[in-house]
Amino acid sequence: MAVQLSFAGFAWKNLWRRRLRTLLTLGGITMGIGAFVALVGFSRAFEREWLRIYTNAGTDLAVVETNFINTSLNESLDSKIRAVPDVERVAPMIFNLIDLTPDVNSLVYGWQASTYELDSLTFLSGGRFHDGQPEVILGNLLADDLKKRTGDTLPIQGTVFKVVGVYHGGTALEDGAVIMPLDQMQVISSMDGKVTAFHVRLRPAPPGESYDGYVKRAEKEIEAAVPGVHADPAADRAANNGLVSMAHSVAWGTSTIALLIGILGIANTMAMSVFERTREIGILRALGWKGWHVILLILSEATALGVVGGLAGIAVGWGALRLLAALPQTASVASASISPLHLAESMLIAIASGVAAGAYPAWRGAHLSPVEALRYE
Amino acid sequence: MSSPILEAKGLVKSYDDGRIQALRGVDTTIEAGEYVAITGPSGSGKSTLLHMLGGLDTPSQGTVLFRGSPLGADADLDLYRSQHVGFIFQAFHLLPTLRAVENVQVAMLALSQRGNHRAERATALLDEMGLRERVNHYPNQLSAGERQRVAIARALANDPAILLADEPTGNLDTANSANIMEILRGIQKRLGMTLVIVTHESDIAQSAPRHIRIRDGRIEA
Numbered sequence: 001m002a003v004q005l006s007f008a009g010f011a012w013k014n015l016w017r018r019r020l021r022t023l024l025t026l027g028g029i030t031m032g033i034g035a036f037v038a039l040v041g042f043s044r045a046f047e048r049e050w051l052r053i054y055t056n057a058g059t060d061l062a063v064v065e066t067n068f069i070n071t072s073l074n075e076s077l078d079s080k081i082r083a084v085p086d087v088e089r090v091a092p093m094i095f096n097l098i099d100l101t102p103d104v105n106s107l108v109y110g111w112q113a114s115t116y117e118l119d120s121l122t123f124l125s126g127g128r129f130h131d132g133q134p135e136v137i138l139g140n141l142l143a144d145d146l147k148k149r150t151g152d153t154l155p156i157q158g159t160v161f162k163v164v165g166v167y168h169g170g171t172a173l174e175d176g177a178v179i180m181p182l183d184q185m186q187v188i189s190s191m192d193g194k195v196t197a198f199h200v201r202l203r204p205a206p207p208g209e210s211y212d213g214y215v216k217r218a219e220k221e222i223e224a225a226v227p228g229v230h231a232d233p234a235a236d237r238a239a240n241n242g243l244v245s246m247a248h249s250v251a252w253g254t255s256t257i258a259l260l261i262g263i264l265g266i267a268n269t270m271a272m273s274v275f276e277r278t279r280e281i282g283i284l285r286a287l288g289w290k291g292w293h294v295i296l297l298i299l300s301e302a303t304a305l306g307v308v309g310g311l312a313g314i315a316v317g318w319g320a321l322r323l324l325a326a327l328p329q330t331a332s333v334a335s336a337s338i339s340p341l342h343l344a345e346s347m348l349i350a351i352a353s354g355v356a357a358g359a360y361p362a363w364r365g366a367h368l369s370p371v372e373a374l375r376y377e
Numbered sequence: 378m379s380s381p382i383l384e385a386k387g388l389v390k391s392y393d394d395g396r397i398q399a400l401r402g403v404d405t406t407i408e409a410g411e412y413v414a415i416t417g418p419s420g421s422g423k424s425t426l427l428h429m430l431g432g433l434d435t436p437s438q439g440t441v442l443f444r445g446s447p448l449g450a451d452a453d454l455d456l457y458r459s460q461h462v463g464f465i466f467q468a469f470h471l472l473p474t475l476r477a478v479e480n481v482q483v484a485m486l487a488l489s490q491r492g493n494h495r496a497e498r499a500t501a502l503l504d505e506m507g508l509r510e511r512v513n514h515y516p517n518q519l520s521a522g523e524r525q526r527v528a529i530a531r532a533l534a535n536d537p538a539i540l541l542a543d544e545p546t547g548n549l550d551t552a553n554s555a556n557i558m559e560i561l562r563g564i565q566k567r568l569g570m571t572l573v574i575v576t577h578e579s580d581i582a583q584s585a586p587r588h589i590r591i592r593d594g595r596i597e598a
Contacts, residue, residue, distance in 0.1 A: 002478040002497075002499065003496070003513060004493065004496040005475065005478075005479040005482040005483060010475070010483065013475065014474065283472065284487075285458075286433055286458065286470075287458070287464070287483065287484040287531070288456070288458040288459020288460070288462075288535070290487070291455075293486070369434075370433045370434070371434045374470070
């Protein structure tokens with residue numbers, strides 16, 4: 001039975017003739033896509049968890065200092081914000097990332113004992129802390145990591161705190177966090193009289209007014225009542241707070257570098273391949289192949305590298321996310337799931353990388369003179 | 378009376394800003410179904426003339442007419458080569474990663490023919506060349522004579538009107554040379570194709586009814 005030759009089969013044979021080089025190139029693009037899937041997936045999971053904190057607590061707005069990534073506001077602004085008619089509740093808060101042990105770092109929140117945000121937590125043991133006391137409550141994930149129970153003590157930044165409760169929150173960020181009285185957090189963070197932000201719950205939207213329109217109006221009212229502050233909708237604050245912004249920047253920066261290395265790998269492979277196959281391209285042109293046939297062949301080879309590298313990269317990235325979700329240091333903010341959008345983005349980037357890397361070698365191959373190419377030794 | 382299938386009018390081919398002239402004004406006419414041998418010393422311009430006639434290269438001056446129409450821009454040359462011309466080279470120029478049957482099909486990919494038609498035609502052509510048992514062999518598993526027969530099958534793949542052979546027996550021993558020439562003459566007679574052969578070998582040149590001699594880029598009288 002005679003073998004049938006297809007265009008795709010021809011492209012595949014060309015890649016397979018240099019197996020080692022093809023596999024090394026695939027390794028490069030796999031690492032690039034794997035880094036993108038893992039790092040960007042990690043930073044997006046972090047953002048989603050952050051948004052869920054606001055959603056679970058019923059926070060509509062976060063009031064922060066204008067033009068600062070790490071904001072610091074006077075606690076005394078509380079009353080001015082409370083005076084805005086559409087504001088129902090105000091929760092001043094501080095958050096920071098603190099090393100609890102050499103192996104475990106955690107988000108630490110400073111909240112008032114009376115804050116509405118505590119209402120969304122379910123206590124598995126113990127109960128709320130008291131303002132003015134060196135007391136903390138621990139998320140259940142963190143309590144497991146630290147092997148702490150209600151009644152134990154926990155040293156943080158040189159102060160010994162008593163664990164008065166272990167809770168389960170709606171998000172991994174909360175379950176991996178420590179919450180202590182705001183005044184205690186101000187002391188250990190050297191932020192006397194200061195807060196990171198005020199979380200605001202609005203009164204129910206008036207009938208006939210959309211939620212988004214209502215929140216926009218409330219933002220403007222707060223910014224007018226308290227000059228120098230910025231009121232952010234919860235979703236924006238989740239996406240743009242300092243930690244999430246930094247996570248996004250690091251993820252995109254690192255994966256872009258990894259992707260560039262992968263793209264250069266494909267470009268090098270395709271350029272070498274066209275160089276080595278100069279005479280073969282001349283033969284194809286002599287047989288009547290048009291320039292665009294040659295372009296299509298070389299781009300098919302480069303795109304195939306992108307597609308296979310992309311699929312392998314997604315598998316590697318997914319594996320890395322599962323690992324991050326299992327490690328105690330990152331379990332509180334990592335999620336092992338990859339969204340369909342993230343998968344589509346990864347494949348699109350992989351294919352685009354293949355096409356971009358193959359473009360110049362393809363153009364060069366198509367513009368070889370058939371006679372010169374046939375004479376090439 | 379047959380009509381010209383190829384006409385060369387005042388062909389000049391120069392390189393290196395005109396310092397080297399491979400062809401210096403060549404005029405010739407080749408009739409449809411004719412068998413023509415082009416001979417001449419090394420560097421005389423015979424391969425260059427064959428490349429011009431086959432649309433592989435373009436002249437610096439002058440024109441090649443195919444059935445009365447000038448060969449024009451690059452795109453037309455691609456179409457001309459794929460539809461009307463079959464090339465056979467001294468070095469066979471088979472693609473090493475493809476089996477014999479795939480090497481024949483690769484010529485048909487340019488014309489977007491259906492996959493099963495390509496495979497059937499390639500197999501039939503190889504069968505005609507006496508290579509039925511070798512269709513799935515790679516070039517490095519074939520003898521020199523077999524490789525050239527695969528190259529002839531490939532040249533015939535798109536049913537061209539013109540077969541252009543550049544020293545087709547240059548890499549073959551006497552027995553294989555005779556076999557290849559017998560195949561080419563048989564095809565030319567049976568299919569009424571135009572066959573133009575560039576050769577150094579006098580007995581091959583003598584076998585052609587018409588003989589064009591080139592020296593220093595000009596046709597000798």
